[in-house]
Amino acid sequence: MNLRFIDWIWHVRGSLALAPGQSSEDAFEKLDPLFHEIGTSHERANGMLAFRKKDQPAQDKMAVFDSGVLRIEKGAAGSVLHYHLISRALLFCFVLVPLFLGIAQLTIVVGKYQKPPAEAATKKPAAKVAVVALNPIDKALGAPAPEKPRNGADKPGARNKKPSATSAYVFAGMFAVLYVIGRILEDWLVKRLFRKRLLGA
Amino acid sequence: MDGVLIGNRMVGTQSPVTIGWENIPKVEGGPVKQFVFTWFQPTVLFALLAFWYYAPNSIATASTAIGIGIGFRAFLMVLEWVNPRFKSWHLTWKELVTDLFYVGFTYTLLRIVDLYIGSDALIASAQQHLHLEKFAWFTGLPLLVQALAISLIFDFGQYWMHRGMHNWYPLWLPHSVHHYITQLNINKGAVGNPVELFLIGLGIGGLFDFVPRAFLLAGTFGLAVGTYQHINVRFNSPKWWRFLFTTTEHHSLHHSQDYESTRCNYAGSFIFIDRIFGTCIDGEAELLGMEGGRRMTVREQMTYPFTEGWKAIKERFGASPAAVPAE
Numbered sequence: 212m213n214l215r216f217i218d219w220i221w222h223v224r225g226s227l228a229l230a231p232g233q234s235s236e237d238a239f240e241k242l243d244p245l246f247h248e249i250g251t252s253h254e255r256a257n258g259m260l261a262f263r264k265k266d267q268p269a270q271d272k273m274a275v276f277d278s279g280v281l282r283i284e285k286g287a288a289g290s291v292l293h294y295h296l297i298s299r300a301l302l303f304c305f306v307l308v309p310l311f312l313g314i315a316q317l318t319i320v321v322g323k324y325q326k327p328p329a330e331a332a333t334k335k336p337a338a339k340v341a342v343v344a345l346n347p348i349d350k351a352l353g354a355p356a357p358e359k360p361r362n363g364a365d366k367p368g369a370r371n372k373k374p375s376a377t378s379a380y381v382f383a384g385m386f387a388v389l390y391v392i393g394r395i396l397e398d399w400l401v402k403r404l405f406r407k408r409l410l411g412a
Numbered sequence: 413m414d415g416v417l418i419g420n421r422m423v424g425t426q427s428p429v430t431i432g433w434e435n436i437p438k439v440e441g442g443p444v445k446q447f448v449f450t451w452f453q454p455t456v457l458f459a460l461l462a463f464w465y466y467a468p469n470s471i472a473t474a475s476t477a478i479g480i481g482i483g484f485r486a487f488l489m490v491l492e493w494v495n496p497r498f499k500s501w502h503l504t505w506k507e508l509v510t511d512l513f514y515v516g517f518t519y520t521l522l523r524i525v526d527l528y529i530g531s532d533a534l535i536a537s538a539q540q541h542l543h544l545e546k547f548a549w550f551t552g553l554p555l556l557v558q559a560l561a562i563s564l565i566f567d568f569g570q571y572w573m574h575r576g577m578h579n580w581y582p583l584w585l586p587h588s589v590h591h592y593i594t595q596l597n598i599n600k601g602a603v604g605n606p607v608e609l610f611l612i613g614l615g616i617g618g619l620f621d622f623v624p625r626a627f628l629l630a631g632t633f634g635l636a637v638g639t640y641q642h643i644n645v646r647f648n649s650p651k652w653w654r655f656l657f658t659t660t661e662h663h664s665l666h667h668s669q670d671y672e673s674t675r676c677n678y679a680g681s682f683i684f685i686d687r688i689f690g691t692c693i694d695g696e697a698e699l700l701g702m703e704g705g706r707r708m709t710v711r712e713q714m715t716y717p718f719t720e721g722w723k724a725i726k727e728r729f730g731a732s733p734a735a736v737p738a739e
Contacts, residue, residue, distance in 0.1 A: 266706040266712075270595070389505075393506075
């Protein structure tokens with residue numbers, strides 16, 4: 212299978228027209244500070260710039276990308292910057308969706324196999340709650356008296372002993388939304404960053 | 413770099429730190445903003461305590477506590493945008509995804525592990541083997557006294573566990589991963605190697621789970637005090653608050669790139685425990701992390717304690733020099 216059909220998941224490609232008369236040398240000079248961050252190495256040759264990042268700190272404006280190539284090509288309408296950036300963070304977020312769906316399935320399977328001991332654990336301390344009486348000070352201050360324990364897992368303050376798949380599904384959904392946001396946002400942010408740099412003083 | 417001498421230790425020689433409340437910047441803005449960011453923390457704490465104290469039994473449930481916890485954290489994320497402590501700690505998409513991965517990990521896989529071999533299992537086992545009726549005197553105490561006692565016992569245990577992590581190499585290895593974060597945000601407390609997350613989740617507070625309302629009240633200290641350890645919000649915390657409770661300032665210093673500064677402020681909620689044991693320093697730091705601010709990848713965060721541990725074992729018990737063949 213040609214990876215190109217799916218590599219948009221973690222590859223960001225784009226282009227940006229340079230200002231009329233701006234040379235590739237000048238454009239790369241303006242972009243150069245972006246590649247002097249901690250953990251970033253880069254090479255420039257023949258109208259191309261290739262960079263690689265390792266353990267880049269969160270403060271790096273291009274921290275979401277791990278490597279990439281920037282190329283300036285001359286066209287009929289002027290020079291254009293083409294970039295191809297690779298982000299493992301985008302891939303990671305994409306993979307988290309099936310991962311948490313898998314965790315949800317695992318939780319269900321574990322719950323099925325471990326049901327008897329989990330239920331036993333909830334019942335045991337419940338019997339002891341019945342003997343608790345409210346302190347006279349709390350009574351005077353108007354705190355509600357504890358009620359007799361129910362057999363439900365959601366009794367006041369009780370730890371939910373039976374693992375629930377709901378949270379895993381919620382996180383899977385959250386990462387699906389985050390992926391869509393990130394794929395659009397980071398694409399837009401890097402384009403804006405390059406544009407600002409190229410047009411900046 | 414010139415450091416600051418505190419007692420017999422020199423802090424801030426490797427990376428800049430700010431020592432002393434008088435040197436820490438205040439909230440900038442008009443009187444309303446000043447008022448809000450001065451009284452927000454105490455108001456939320458007392459409001460939550462009152463809520464859990466008086467809420468009817470039908471509302472005082474674990475699921476309400478989870479809901480409040482999620483809602484409160486979401487609100488604090490908005491506050492991080494409104495009034496950040498440092499621009500360099502601004503939450504990016506990548507940081508959010510990584511943080512939430514660990515939050516999700518804690519809420520799902522780690523919860524299953526805890527249920528069967530972690531604190532829940534230990535508590536269930538202890539409840540079976542100890543005669544807990546002997547603790548009935550405890551459950552007869554006023555609710556707020558019980559809640560405070562549970563929080564203090566838990567935080568005292570966490571203090572020594574945390575201090576142990578900074579002083580004993582086998583415990584430092586899993587904890588070190590958490591110190592590679594380069595900024596503080598609301599969910600950064602969840603970032604760490606799973607072994608550490610498991611260790612930190614071990615608490616003895618659950619032994620006393622007779623009066624659930626006391627637990628909900630005790631949890632409030634974790635939510636309305638402990639949460640501020642990792643937050644990118646500038647507060648003018650009142651003097652009494654920062655004397656009693658751990659603040660972002662305290663914890664940022666603990667995460668500083670300066671080694672000596674990391675060896676202070678171990679308590680999660682009650683900083684006076686540090687004051688008692690002489691490990692408290694009032695101050696803050698912006699430059700955080702290890703190895704000059706190298707941010708670990710998630711893969712390395714998962715494997716680091718094991719690979720480094722293996723290296724240490726090989727160094728100590730490594731194979732003897734290659735045998736020289738006999739002539």
